Amino acid sequence: PRMEEMVDAFCDSLRIERNASVHTVRAYRVDLMDFVRWSGREGVAPLSATHRQLRRYLGELDRAQYSRTTINRRLSALRGFYRWLNVTGATDMDPASVLQGPKQPKSLPHVIKPADMAKLLSVHGKRDAEGREREQSHVDMRNQALLEFLYACGARVSEASGLLEANVDFASGQVKVFGKGSKERIVPLHDMAVSSMRAYAIAARPHILKGRACDYFFVSTRGNRMGANAMRKMFKDALRSAGLDETLSPHDMRHTFATDLLEGGADLRSVQEMLGHASLST
Numbered sequence: 001p002r003m004e005e006m007v008d009a010f011c012d013s014l015r016i017e018r019n020a021s022v023h024t025v026r027a028y029r030v031d032l033m034d035f036v037r038w039s040g041r042e043g044v045a046p047l048s049a050t051h052r053q054l055r056r057y058l059g060e061l062d063r064a065q066y067s068r069t070t071i072n073r074r075l076s077a078l079r080g081f082y083r084w085l086n087v088t089g090a091t092d093m094d095p096a097s098v099l100q101g102p103k104q105p106k107s108l109p110h111v112i113k114p115a116d117m118a119k120l121l122s123v124h125g126k127r128d129a130e131g132r133e134r135e136q137s138h139v140d141m142r143n144q145a146l147l148e149f150l151y152a153c154g155a156r157v158s159e160a161s162g163l164l165e166a167n168v169d170f171a172s173g174q175v176k177v178f179g180k181g182s183k184e185r186i187v188p189l190h191d192m193a194v195s196s197m198r199a200y201a202i203a204a205r206p207h208i209l210k211g212r213a214c215d216y217f218f219v220s221t222r223g224n225r226m227g228a229n230a231m232r233k234m235f236k237d238a239l240r241s242a243g244l245d246e247t248l249s250p251h252d253m254r255h256t257f258a259t260d261l262l263e264g265g266a267d268l269r270s271v272q273e274m275l276g277h278a279s280l281s282t
């Protein structure tokens with residue numbers, strides 16, 4: 001029970017001091033509680049654990065065929081936890097700092113080909129893949145605006161879901177989004193995205209809301225904020241309609257945005273700022 005309280009206090013510090021997201025805090029707590037339960041079974045005292053005992057824990061994860069990504073995430077959680085325990089004076093042991101996780105193979109992110117992107121953007125567009133005009137419903141206009149937005153500024157789906165109507169500036173062709181850790185950044189939009197988003201804002205959004213108030217730009221058919229999961233589902237449905245690989249995700253739109261910018265001559269630093277990455281290497 002005492003270790004569970006310490007894990008909860010550590011997670012509170014992540015949320016309050018580092019402004020970590022709900023998902024990050026939840027993942028850290030799950031990982032650390034798994035270690036606490038393992039310690040109980042093995043008779044290990046977490047506050048006085050040695051690096052050999054932690055290595056044994058990671059070894060058991062490996063033998064249980066956990067992925068390298070999961071094992072490295074568990075180790076990262078342990079490192080952060082023991083650093084916090086040191087700072088708070090709960091222990092002067094830091095067994096996790098000397099451990100190294102398994103090496104992961106480096107792989108390039110998925111990128112959507114230009115021809116496939118054209119198919120995807122035609123699913124809800126004014127014209128179909130053959131260039132024929134089609135009538136858009138209000139939901140089509142919203143979905144088209146969302147797809148154009150994701151491709152136009154490389155936003156995370158969580159950032160699209162959290163986009164406020166007040167932070168869309170059509171006159172300047174830019175938006176203000178809030179990324180991880182509530183860091184805000186301003187990203188420019190290309191003309192096609194501005195056109196789709198303005199059409200949705202003027203002609204479709206009021207009809208979807210039906211007089212209800214909502215501060216968020218992308219809204220559900222019930223007049224609420226359109227959630228990230230609903231956006232992912234819409235994206236999968238659009239992939240299916242376009243006949244594209246359904247393993248693609250909205251995050252691949254982000255990778256494609258970055259790749260297209262670099263191939264178009266943008267400098268790496270500018271791309272980093274538009275994506276909202278803290279590290280240039282990312």
